[in-house]
Amino acid sequence: MDPLVLSGLVALFTIIVLFSGVSVAIGLLIVSAGFLIVFDGTRSLELMPEILFGKLDNFALLSIPMFIIMGSSIASTRAGADLYEALERWLTRVPGGLVISNLGACALFAAMSGSSPATCAAIGKMGIPEMRKRGYPDGVAAGSIAAGGTLGILIPPSVTMIVYGIATESSIGRLFLAGVFPGLMLVGLFMVWSLYSTAKSGDRALLNTRAYTWREKFEILPRVIPFLMIIVGVLYSMYGGIATPSETAAVGALLCLLVAMVIYKLWNPRDLWVVLRDSTKESVMILFIIAAAGVFSYMLSSLFITQSIAAWIAELDVNRWWLMAAINVFLLIAGFFLPPVAVILMAAPILLPVIVTAGFDPIWFAVVLTINMEIGLISPPVGLNLYVINGIAPDIPLKTILLGSLPYVACMVLAIFLLCLFPGIATWLPDYVMGAAR
């Protein structure tokens, strides 16, 4: 059969199977097995467990549970509240200061956590009720946290950057650095929108928040120091010659657990178990998708689909920016339905050769891809951050959360445009720290 027709069939069956409500990882295994039996005979079927195991046989994957433990151990403490309270005391004169504080806290927390739902939960638990209490509209309260939480995978460390690095054999250290300025830019855009919308609403209550004395402002600073220490410690370990990025994750996990236990008195075995249970749950879910997506990509390669699509796109001979636009639309749609790791693992082997041939930098593309995935995290039907918000504030209707998130989605789209116009936003820092691109 013509590989392009075959790829259409695979796409169709994948959509049908995944929409049936079966879990994403098992669904990928079902589709792979089906196509392998029909087009490759049973000898490929026999290989499935071996490939599943082999896809996990990679030291860099260690960092996924580690960066998740970092986030969830800190999230189980009052740390998130401390972070945004400190920011709030300092930003009190700014109109809409509370939203700004929450967004800033999300960005800081993202620098300690590799995952978006964890970031969302850590700040949202305190941030959303507080914003609603002070009269912010439900949409703004929920939307800003949903969007701010997505920074978890853009600002390093990032689980999805690790997965991209593994799938494309790119340097994880370089990928992490590439996310820093785009992450800050996105925080900036989110803040500008929040300021604008609060000012426009004209609600005086939001402008006059409580005034804090200088004493109160300085009093809270020591509570922020442990986080700055963790962030600096992780960065030093990663770029200062102590450990590779994958190994650094373990240092970070240990540091965060220690801070949670020593400073926040997280001694109770029951509480510690909750941290571990949540980390295990999220890690195993992600790692199983990685393994199953590995089997799926074996099937695509074995049936020569990957190679044919890449060759087909390369032959299209369209303007490279039209190509980039088409790829973005494709990623956006895929991101609506699938969790980020699944999209990255399924798309990277096909897209990477095309991207490189068209003259785009794979490190830059990782950032564009990640922002696309962030949009997917706050859009239905599979938007992990939406579920987190729903867990924190079950009484806010989904529609309100979505409408509240929409302006922030627009900010992300704008960020992608800015990255296309000024690729240096992503590539300057890694080039500066690690030498010119390879």
Added chain:
Amino acid sequence: AEELRLSHQWSNQDIRNQVAQMVADEVAAADVDLEIKIFGSQSLFKAREQYTPLSRGQLDMTVLPLSYAGGQQPAYNLTLMPGLVKNHDHAARMNESPFMAALEDKMAEDDVMVLVHGYLAGGFAGKEGCITSPSDIDGLQTRAAGKAFEQMLAGAGASIASMASSEIYNAMQTGVLDAANTSSSSFVSYRIYEQVACYTPASDVALWFMYQPMLMNKSTFEALNEDQQAALLAAAENAQAYYLAEAKKEDAASAEVFRDAGVEIAEMSQADFDAWRALAQETSYARFVEETPDGQALLDLALAVE
């Protein structure tokens, strides 16, 4: 047409891909109703996961460092043993020796056969200085390619850090690693020359040779008709000559790349080589004999090749 699948881990420009492509092209040109489909760059199987499916008939062909399967057939560890092969011509004589025949018997146990023999060489690179003799590596954090080299370098006082060859660049840049030992082609493709002060390439005497043949599942080969078998063998013979010629060029080419990047190029003297080999005898050779049934006999066969 009947279709054979060949998997390997290298990029399109790599000689090992060119060897595979050459066999595929010649077989196609022979018009014997046989097609070889190449899956490069680990697009089908990861590097170390090719031998098992090959031996079970789930993969037809591969181009693979045989020592990757050293955990399954300990005898294969001799194909990446320090100081056993001196230069490329010596390697070519190895391929025709009773030693190789003994290895091919081991492969036959796993239903695997060799189509194209070939060795590639490699060297050492140091972040601060040159590594030529055992004393140079003492106290350095080193990434070595292959278990026997790890044992020998540890014997010289190096500290061994294990990591994928793709991590060498970063690890050297941040200072996690002080020295590395790998193949000439990896040194170039991972751009290690940007991070080191000195490179010791393979030249007249070299320590690091790795056997990387093109292998085929034996039952699959035997199931082909006579014309197909003949076409494959003829293509393989041409490819083997090409492989040897290119392997020789690669070491000099890598030295050129390092020199152009401003890296000092060092050479290993005969005395250095002898010192390494004496060390290897106490460390890696001894461990090999210890953990391999009939290991001494195999080692003697290898050492007997002039």
Added chain:
Amino acid sequence: MTGHHDAVASNTGNNPFLKIVAALSTVAGWVSSAMIVVAVGVTCQMIFVRFVLNQSTIWQTEMVIYLVIAATLIGLPYVQRLRGHVNVDLIPLLLPKRARFYLSILTLSMSIAIMAVMLWYGYEFWHFAWDRGWKSDTVWGVRLWIPYLSLPVGLGLLLLQLIADLVAIVLKIDQPFGLEDN
């Protein structure tokens, strides 16, 4: 919205089979978490040995890889029990109650079938490595049947948990897709 609920385990009612499987999956979850913690410790030990003591690290990298693989595979049944494996439940949400019930039976049956196949070949692969005495090609040279054991164990326990989930739905002890009536 999404099929990802906050550590809400599936119901077992008073059914002894469901309770036993739930207990097995929970123990698997503890084992999985413990392995992740050990992996943190081993990695930190490795960095210490290399960076502070400047000594060789022989077994740590490999050990950590196998711990993370085993944590993943053995953690599968526990995460299934907590409904932690993400799914797209747009269609199930749109369907009427009865159709949703049959769809969940279909998807669970397909999941069970694929896991049974994976378990079968996973066991075969493990047995192959055990039978031939394979070791890893490193200085540490670990016997590969030990890490490979996580394949049949993890996949087997996941299969068991999936069967339990199917039973719970057929017996109306649990809701299809874990969705509340609405």
